Amino acid sequence: MIYTLDGVASKILLPKFSLEKIIHAKRKDVFSIFSNFEQHEQLIPQFFPSIRIRSVRGETAVVEEHFKLGEIEFLLMSKHVSKPFVLHEVFVIGGKSKGSYIRQEFIEIPDGTKILIDVDLKLMGIMKIPKLLDRSKLIENYSKLLDELTTLCEKSV
Numbered sequence: 335m336i337y338t339l340d341g342v343a344s345k346i347l348l349p350k351f352s353l354e355k356i357i358h359a360k361r362k363d364v365f366s367i368f369s370n371f372e373q374h375e376q377l378i379p380q381f382f383p384s385i386r387i388r389s390v391r392g393e394t395a396v397v398e399e400h401f402k403l404g405e406i407e408f409l410l411m412s413k414h415v416s417k418p419f420v421l422h423e424v425f426v427i428g429g430k431s432k433g434s435y436i437r438q439e440f441i442e443i444p445d446g447t448k449i450l451i452d453v454d455l456k457l458m459g460i461m462k463i464p465k466l467l468d469r470s471k472l473i474e475n476y477s478k479l480l481d482e483l484t485t486l487c488e489k490s491v
Contacts, residue, residue: 349455349472355480358446359487365440367487368449369422371397371414378482390432393417396427404475410434430458447487451480 357364367377374382386398393416401408402427411428419440433456441448453476 336404349457349469350454351453351469351473351476353451353473353477353480354485355449355451356443356445356447357449357484357487359491361442361447362438363490364447364487365419365422367490368438368440368483369414369416370375371395371399376487378479381479381482403479404471406472406475426456431456432458449480451476 370377371385372387375385381402382399383402384398384400388396388398388411389450390396393455395414397412397414399408399410399412401410408431409429410431413425413427415423415425420437421440424434424436426432435454436453437450437452439450441450455472
């Protein structure tokens with residue numbers, strides 16, 4: 335904790351976690367679904383109630399996102415950077431989770447695609463309440479998002 339004359343400006347260790355998932359679909363198809371943020375509002379509205387694209391330049395896009403992860407709702411501005419079929423990175427550049435980072439790496443394997451995901455959440459304000467920061471709950475809710483995306487990938491095969 336950092337104490338100031340105005341009160342407490344808390345700094346706590348924020349949730350960082352990694353996940354790995356095997357998806358029985360071609361890497362190109364998996365990448366297309368996972369990185370296609372433009373369609374997430376239609377494909378998985380329970381996680382992305384709204385998405386508004388602000389700008390696109392090559393493999394980089396700036397997007398306003400309303401993102402729900404369990405009971406936590408994020409209103410954020412993010413920068414999506416893609417290296418087709420290999421890497422999709424999301425840098426949160428605005429909102430109460432500014433500084434957060436998500437990295438998705440797609441690896442072709444004989445059974446389909448292995449996806450390695452690193453999540454580093456930075457939370458401010460009321461989002462720091464310990465109940466909301468239960469690491470296991472965040473991982474569980476993020477895993478539910480991955481399960482939905484996996485289902486979409488495997489249906490398209």
